[in-house]
Amino acid sequence: MVAYIARCAAQLLVALVGIVTVAFFLMRAIPGDPALYMLGDFATAEALATLRARLGLDLPVWQQYFVFLARAAQGDLGVSVVTGEPALAEIWAAVPPSAALAVAGMTVAVVAGVPLGIIAAVRQGSAVDVGVMLIALGGISFPVFWVGLVAILTFSHALGIFPALGATSEPGLLKGLHHLALPALVLGLSVAAYIARLTRSAMLEVLGQDHIRVARAMGVPERRIVWKLALRNALIPVLAVIGVTFAWSLGNAILVEAVFSRPGLGSTILKAILARDYQLVQAGVLVLAAAVVVLNTGLDLLYGAIDPRLRQR
Amino acid sequence: MTAAFELRGLTAAVPGEKGAVRLVEEVSLHVRAGETLAVVGESGSGKTVTFTSALGLLPKPGRVIAGEALLEGEDLLKLSPEALRRRRGARIGMVFQDPLTGLNPVFRVGEQIAEVLRAHLPISRREARERAVALLARVQIPDPARRVDDYPHQFSGGMRQRVLIAMAIALGPRVLIADEPTTALDVTVQAQVLDLLGDLRDAEGMAMVLITHDLGVVARQADRVAVMYAGRVVETGTVAEVFAAPRHPYTISLFRSIPDVEAPAGTTLAPIAGSPPDPARRPVGCAFAPRCFAVSDAAGCRSARPLLIGAGHEAACHRQGAAELAA
């Protein structure tokens, strides 16, 4: 297990260097001069030259890359053109509300999606199964921002249970959670739908395997077979995609934050895009990708804990 | 003496395009305590379906439509699902064909055995684990106290089959059904596993059903034999009787390539020209007619289904007397 953890840590490091590299070249691949782009068409040649030097754009690309990498390793992702503050610090300030939303959304997704998928699989073909699968189809088909609007219409305007604003400046954990609930449910729904579909098909496959027939022949109660013996097998493919769905739900989170006027990475990055704050966008994209990579490493560790065959290799 | 396990007219079917397709029909057989009944027949003849449906394990939408499955006189098919579950594993055990996929890959071997024990007995985890170690020792797994914490992928095929046998005998069942327990194993390992099963049967006084393709195994291990063809038992009797004087043309064809009764180990069922009928398209009359060397319209082979007749040694053929002519 120690060796496995070490391997996961090494992979994390490689992946982080990878995303920094990809972010660097992706931004360079976008046509146009970032300095011109930032300062606008009426910038003086002098101002452009100064900015280019500050951004290191006067160096050859490979040198730029290593400078970028070295700085990134020290947590320096440049400065925001608009505010002049370090880009990473500005992004970092927007992380807590977004992290809360993402974590709450994923929790909703897993807590609702896995059991629903299991129940649908166990009662395959029944009304329950059809119902769960129809809801799941809706969950992956309705645009998340539209679900948000409908949720606001129903739960805030009509029923008055949850506030329409996804955040509050008032102190207090309960207050914050009350405002977080609706955005988290909306964000979680689409992922829950996806996880339910996946869990169902994984579960159906496992329930048809020989070792389950053996357990039945040995008189193990059906409840234990489903929720213990089969579930652990079925969770392996589910875990494998949680990383991907996390990346996907971070994209959705931008839309959810917009619908609920919630501060966070989404609104920060969106503002940066509209203000052409190139460095800030880059820092934001990097932080989100890093979050996905870190989560994936955590999942790999969990994966190893569940599946002994992985630890061996 | 009543049989430990007896099937009477067991018929199991799955829904098909044109009504129910009978996978096995009117299967009757029995096995007594301390005795081994061998069940032989070509692939697809319904051996596995017979016993899985008797234990209520036939996957949906298959189901038993007629017959009884008597475990020490009690009909398993009339029990509630929960009552049946309590008999399975506890009083009747089953070992399946493929040991490589029979164990759950993500649980420790000991935990899987403990799961079976705790499904039937009110014991603690600790106690279950101790018993698991003892059971591993019982099936001759070296260093059981250490191996109990290993995962299935750390075991060889033969060792995994031993673990599955340990699970099947964990609660001291009266009947053990072994469905081709050695087909997937190396020849040397096959003999070890069969010896182990024989020893366990003698020590526990279990009744054993041994499904196999290996006539050598039948000759050495079994007391009686049932031959299945196209979902039916076509001949049954003691091993000595059936080997010495097979009556059904199918059985006769099986033995043709074997020079004498003392069949050498590893003699598998001899191929017979043609192939068995699809369960959905069995011919009227005798299902073996298209491949039978003694087929006769006059005797009714293509119009009437032959029934098992005889005392002790029974066969289902319209021309039992004429069969010797063919030899």
Added chain:
Amino acid sequence: MSVTVEQIDAAAEAAARRRAAIRRYTRHPGFMIGAVGIVLLVLVALFAPWLAPHSPTRTDLMNSLAQPSATYPLGTDQFGRCVLSRLIHGAQVSLQVGFFVVLISLSAGTIIGAVAGYAGGWIERALVAVIDILLAFPSFLLALALVAARGNTLDSIILAVAIAYTPRVAAVMRSVVLTIRPRPFIEASRAIGLTPWKIVLRHVIPNALPPVIVVATVSAATAILAEAGLSFLGLGVQPPTPTWGNVISEGQTAITTNPLISLSAGLCIAFTVVVLNLLGDGLRDTLDPQMRRSTGKLL
């Protein structure tokens, strides 16, 4: 030339097989709903100018935010434009985005995935590493950044969404190819000396096609949702050109008085996506049951 009995038999058998295949499709309710739904949508988009009761951009400020009536079946928006007409024309943008994004990302993803899956060795490892890293970037965010940098014309939106979603398609394609690689005919082609390129073109890609069709339907759905999201954030095709996303966004200001505007536009998106997903699920079930595993992930 005489026709032999074998030839007749073979022809009859082929016809029977075709009939059986058609029956498999027509008996799958999801597939049928999906197929009919898609055909309907394409017809609506093609004949939008004739189907729409009004011009989608004609403003009627006297009649802004009108409730549904005979003239305006779904009412009007704040500029007095007919909502129904805007929705009918909005189908054009969504379907174009769906179609072209799939065309681009699938061609690129298929080639990348097929080369990686077929080549093996370090080429595969390098490509897989790059794909894995790209997958860590939220696709929608990438599309957002690309659109911001390249402007929000329909072309650049299509390109941005296609680029952002190609890594996912490539990842699926690679796993599809992995399931094909060990099949014997590839070995056979190698043995008779076909070049790797020819093997990829003649054997790997055609055999990967059924799962690719499934991937295509699901990617089209994803692309349509992404475009709607961009439109909603104001980064999509700009008004007055109608898109379902910008109808929702513009309707948001009147959400309490005229909720029908945003609601109906959302239902249009959902209908399209549901129909595509049903079609994809149906194809997955009917084309090849074995395929479930190779396309189950990521989609």
